Amino acid sequence: MSFMGPASTIGIIGDGRSTFLLAQQALKMGFHVVILAEHSALAAQKNVQLINGSSQNMQDLQALFSQVDLVIYDNENLHLDSLEQISGHEKLIQGTELLDLVQDRYLEKSFLNNHNLNVVPFAAVVNDQDLRKTVEEIGFPCILKPIQKDIDFLDGVIFKNQAQVAAYHLPRGSFILESLLDxxxxxxxxxxxxxxxxxxxxxxxxxxxxxxxxxxxxxxxxxxxxxxxxxxxxxxxxxxxxxxxxxxxxxxxxxxxxxxxxxxxxxxxxxxxxxxxxxxxxxxxxxxxxxxxxxxxxxxxxxxxxxxxxxxxxxxxxxxxxxxxxxxxxxxxxxxxxxxxxxxxxxxxxxxxxxxxxxxxxxxxxxxxxxx
Missing domain, CATH: 3.30.470.20 (ATP-grasp fold, B domain)
Structure with missing residues (x-):
């Protein structure tokens, strides 16, 4: 994308602290801002327009992409799987590869490991048998987390001994087990x-x-x-x-x-x-x-x-x-x-x-x- 100067319009998907600070900075640099969110603390500010909607609604996304020169996301919990259906989707120059990578703990760890970067031992687990076998390989202490980061499983489950593993029943879903570092x-x-x-x-x-x-x-x-x-x-x-x-x-x-x-x-x-x-x-x-x-x-x-x-x-x-x-x-x-x-x-x-x-x-x- 070529140089975008002041008076260009930037669209931001999402709300919250990061959107607020990003929009404030965009205004300081002379841009106009359009925010796609259910509400926004910046909506009443000059040069800020709010599209009251959801990133999961194709019509709302299309409304955003149609009004701006550039679209930005600053929230790793977004899901933009159907973006290619949007006219002007090339305005999201960040792409979605990064988004896909940071949402998936196993994919992220594998990426780092494949590029010879030092990560803790890890493995995917999908049932109780997997869990017990993987704990034997990784050792104690270890921590269990859902593979998808947007699942409400805040601190993970920590195992310090075999008795804790034996007493635990894995919920439905896909998980990653990692060594717990000191x-x-x-x-x-x-x-x-x-x-x-x-x-x-x-x-x-x-x-x-x-x-x-x-x-x-x-x-x-x-x-x-x-x-x-x-x-x-x-x-x-x-x-x-x-x-x-x-x-x-x-x-x-x-x-x-x-x-x-x-x-x-x-x-x-x-x-x-x-x-x-x-x-x-x-x-x-x-x-x-x-x-x-x-x-x-x-x-x-x-x-x-x-x-x-x-x-x-x-x-x-x-x-x-x-x-x-x-x-x-x-x-x-x-x-x-x-x-x-x-x-x-x-x-x-x-x-x-x-x-x-x-x-x-x-x-x-x-x-x-x-x-x-």
Whole structure:
């Protein structure tokens, strides 16, 4: 697709936080926005039009594709199997290969394994006999998950011994069994690919989790160069071998024995990468749109070290108390209309900047909430 300048119209499939932030960035860059969703917090804003409908309805999809110059998705739970029936379907230049890959845990793991990237031992299981045999091969501890990621099976089922396996009855469906890692550190790295196949890899984000939802996302101005290089090469390999245009995120981890594993791939933006705006002057949404609209992509490097501390409903009051003690800390809350249910309790972030990583670590770790 040729260069799309301001005043072009971008269609976005879906709703929620990522759509809201993506649409806001598109407006800043001068685009008009059409959103296909059942509702949208941006619907009343100038230059934003809402098509009240579903991505599973061909007429609603056709209405979107007919009114815009480019169509974007930023939700990996979308199913766009019948897209070829839509007139103008080529406007979805991201393609659907990436979407198919990230929705299927077995396909994703196989893709990574086939490209010689380090993943945990895994196997597909469809019945109790399969499960018992596969546990013998993979060993303990291990975790069972549905192959399709959009199935409501939140944390998976963990097996630590044979008695737990013997007592478990596999529900109907297809599942994947994986070794359960002893994770020391998790990381996120973003990569974009433009219309010419040019791949840009962006700064490494270090994750520190306190529980399922509470974590910090840190970008260092001077990261570990060896780890950074290895992660960049992994992201390059993944991006080069998927037929897509736009943005992906790759989640990795290291174990206590310092082994690096690739955990999963995300299509489009990811909440943890909101830290980019604060430390690089470029938001992940801008990098996403630039890669899709044939705008030149900048070389993105951290201007300072910085950390986003996740704010949830449970810790909001404590976060406000911490802000009273730290005048340089900044609180950014998403609009109230975007509050989701328990599946995504994020309200926003507290951003902490500093050129000295050790001082950042000291101030954050002395809080009653977050750790780095």
């Amino acid at each position: 994770i020391k550190k998790e990381m996120i790295v973003l990569a974009s690919k433009d219309a010419y196949g040019q791949i840009n890899v962006y700064p490494l984000i270090q994750m520190t989790s306190q529980d399922r939802w509470l974590y910090t996302a840190l970008v260092e101005q001077q990261p570990n160069s060896i780890l950074q290089t290895e992660v960049q090469e992994i992201a390059q390999t993944i991006a080069a071998n998927i037929n897509f245009q736009g943005l992906i995120a790759v989640k990795l981890c290291t174990t206590n024995s310092e082994v690096l594993y690739v955990e999963r791939i995300y299509a489009g933006t990811i909440f943890a990468a909101n830290i980019y705006q604060a430390v690089t002057a470029y938001s992940q949404e801008e990098l996403f749109l630039r890669s899709l609209c044939d705008w030149p992509l900048p070389q993105v490097t951290p201007l300072t070290s910085g950390c986003n501390l996740v704010v949830t409903k449970d810790n909001l009051a404590l976060a406000v108390t911490e802000l009273k003690q730290h005048p340089q800390w900044q609180l950014t809350l998403l609009p109230e209309q975007l509050e989701d249910d328990y599946l995504n309790p994020y309200l926003g972030v507290v951003t902490v900047l500093g050129t000295n990583y050790q001082k950042l670590q000291h101030y954050i770790n002395s809080s009653k909430i977050w750790k780095v």
